[in-house]
Amino acid sequence: MVLEHALLPVRPGLEQAFEAAFAEARELIAASPGFRRLSLSRCLERPxxxxxxxxxxxxxxxxxxxxxxxxxxxxxxxxxxxxxPFPTVEHFREVLTATPTRA
Incomplete structure (x- = not known):
């Protein structure tokens, strides 16, 4: 499995329109061979x-x-x-993971 990572800097004032466009765009990528899943998260400190x-x-x-x-x-x-600016896209392979430990 490969994890694609991109920080997407959206021009100020266009966040709502971007989210609406992304809702449509996600169907395009989801239909691609080899696609497993995606998540889009919004930064709390830099909306x-x-x-x-x-x-x-x-x-x-x-x-x-x-x-x-x-x-x-x-x-x-x-x-x-x-x-x-236009985002940099990078790809990663998992090295380590962790889950909560129970006492």
């Missing part, structure tokens, strides 16, 4: 910043599959105009 986490089966499912698809072109139309 114009969002954290996007997407789980993929393989790196290529994102970098070649989704980004090379017609769905990605629509994704770009829906979302890319909201960002300033």
């Amino acid at each position: 114009g910043t969002y954290l996007l986490l997407v789980e993929w089966e393989r790196l290529e499912d994102h970098t070649e599959g989704f980004r090379g698809s017609a769905a990605y072109q629509r994704w770009r139309e829906l979302l890319h105009s909201f960002y300033d």
